[in-house]
Amino acid sequence: MTILTFSILLLFFSILAGLLGALTGLGGGIVVIPVLVVLFKVNIHYAMGASLISVIATSSGAAAAYLREGYTNLRIGMYLEVAAVLGAIIGALLISVLPKNILAILLSIILFLSSYLTLKRHEEDESYISSHAWSDVLKLNGTYPRGGVNKPYYVQHAPLGLIVMGIAGLLSGLLGIGSGSLKVLAMDQIMRLPYKVATTTSNFMIGITAATSAGIYFDKGYINPAITFPVMLGVIAGSFMGAKILHKIHIQSLRIIFSIVICLMGVEMLYQTLAGNL
Amino acid sequence: MISELKLKHLLGLLLQIGIILSILLVLVGGISFLLQHGGESYQNNVILSTNYDIDIIKIWHNHHFNSPIGFIELGLLTLVIMQVLRVVLLALYYILIRDYWFISFNIFILSIILFSLIRQ
Numbered sequence: 001m002t003i004l005t006f007s008i009l010l011l012f013f014s015i016l017a018g019l020l021g022a023l024t025g026l027g028g029g030i031v032v033i034p035v036l037v038v039l040f041k042v043n044i045h046y047a048m049g050a051s052l053i054s055v056i057a058t059s060s061g062a063a064a065a066y067l068r069e070g071y072t073n074l075r076i077g078m079y080l081e082v083a084a085v086l087g088a089i090i091g092a093l094l095i096s097v098l099p100k101n102i103l104a105i106l107l108s109i110i111l112f113l114s115s116y117l118t119l120k121r122h123e124e125d126e127s128y129i130s131s132h133a134w135s136d137v138l139k140l141n142g143t144y145p146r147g148g149v150n151k152p153y154y155v156q157h158a159p160l161g162l163i164v165m166g167i168a169g170l171l172s173g174l175l176g177i178g179s180g181s182l183k184v185l186a187m188d189q190i191m192r193l194p195y196k197v198a199t200t201t202s203n204f205m206i207g208i209t210a211a212t213s214a215g216i217y218f219d220k221g222y223i224n225p226a227i228t229f230p231v232m233l234g235v236i237a238g239s240f241m242g243a244k245i246l247h248k249i250h251i252q253s254l255r256i257i258f259s260i261v262i263c264l265m266g267v268e269m270l271y272q273t274l275a276g277n278l
Numbered sequence: 279m280i281s282e283l284k285l286k287h288l289l290g291l292l293l294q295i296g297i298i299l300s301i302l303l304v305l306v307g308g309i310s311f312l313l314q315h316g317g318e319s320y321q322n323n324v325i326l327s328t329n330y331d332i333d334i335i336k337i338w339h340n341h342h343f344n345s346p347i348g349f350i351e352l353g354l355l356t357l358v359i360m361q362v363l364r365v366v367l368l369a370l371y372y373i374l375i376r377d378y379w380f381i382s383f384n385i386f387i388l389s390i391i392l393f394s395l396i397r398q
Contacts, residue, residue, distance in 0.1 A: 001319070001320055002316060002317055002318065002319060002320065003312065003315050003316050003317070003318050003319075003320045004312055004316030004317065006320045007308075007312060007316070053354055053357065056357050056358065056361065057297060057300065057301075057357055060293045060296065060297050060357070060360065060361075061293070061297050063289075063290075063293055064290045064291075064293035064294045064297070065290075067286045067287070067289055067290035067293075068286070068287070068290055072286065074282065074285070074286070074289075074368065075380065078368060078380060078383050078384060078387070079380075079383060081383070081387050082383050082386055082387060085386075085387050085390040085391065086390060089390055089393070089394050092394070137379070138379055138380075207293075207360075207361045207364070208361050208364060208365060208387070208391070210361075211357075211358045211361035211362065211391060212390055212391045212394050213394070214358050214394075214395075215358070215391065215393075215394030215395035215396070215397070216394050218395075219397070223354065225307070225311075225347045225350040225351055225354070226311065226347070226350075228350070228354065229304050229307065229308035229311070229350050229353075230308065232304060232354075233301070233304065233305065233308070236301065
């Protein structure tokens with residue numbers, strides 16, 4: 001196979017991964033790694049590097065659009081980012097001491113967990129009228145547009161949110177993913193933020209967390225430009241297309257089917273790792 | 279005094295410009311890379327065998343615009359630098375409104391990112 005053929009195939013499958021990542025809500029990064037590892041036999045370190053760059057690109061693109069809609073809470077984002085960057089740098093530094101098969105196994109587990117979390121979540125209306133003490137001091141509470149008015153929300157369990165965000169950052173750095181599912185879980189389920197505020201604020205944070213790990217990735221040589229460029233361009237294009245169609249299709253069963261396809265990819269990666277093929 | 283709404287617009291604009299610039303650089307680098315090396319076999323060439331032991335400072339000093347890979351690296355670097363600028367912009371905003379908690383948060387975040395990017 002020539003480099004040209006390889007790059008075109010990589011581009012095509014990265015578009016597909018970006019599309020599936022957007023449609024399932026899992027994000028392009030966690031989907032593209034098993035594709036690269038299982039289908040193209042790319043070294044998992046390079047796959048993680050390419051994914052990390054794609055994650056920065058897609059989340060930045062989405063964040064730019066979301067910032068105008070008025071859901072993103074910058075204060076909550078930067079408060080939680082304190083823990084996320086710390087986790088990210090520790091995670092990125094841990095890569096070089098962990099064997100590759102451990103990374104592959106961990107990635108499969110996170111993939112299954114994220115699929116589960118993403119599929120089971122649903123929007124609920126919050127009825128809290130007071131917030132955690134830290135939230136009052138740091139002025140984390142905010143309002144969001146709902147039904148033509150700005151509805152207030154009150155932040156709960158601020159310290160626990162910080163801890164979970166540290167873990168999300170750690171996984172992001174360790175595996176080259178955005179950890180969007182876990183970030184949303186921390187804000188939506190623990191801090192009890194409205195779902196749309198949680199997803200847009202998570203999106204705002206992902207790029208900063210990933211950029212923190214990227215320094216270490218560059219330094220250790222995990223970011224291979226020749227592999228990264230078709231993957232990054234493909235994932236951006238796929239995610240963009242996915243976001244466009246997402247408004248038109250609201251079929252839960254389709255999301256379940258896509259998630260199963262992605263999980264099967266994870267199973268294949270797990271199998272090949274355990275069989276010693278990777 | 280700049281409002282938070284204005285700040286969000288500025289952040290959105292910064293992200294948009296950064297991502298377009300980054301995609302353009304990566305696209306130009308990627309296409310010229312394929313024009314130069316596209317016909318070669320991929321197993322034994324640039325893609326899988328080389329260990330890219332690069333860092334941010336080296337990208338800036340060594341490559342610039344004289345090789346396709348250099349272009350791609352500059353595009354990737356743009357993407358990362360844009361995130362740093364985001365935190366800088368937020369830090370400036372919190373300095374303007376004298377919010378000491380958030381000034382400290384942003385300085386902490388900035389130090390960690392910069393440590394990761396420029397440590398040798």
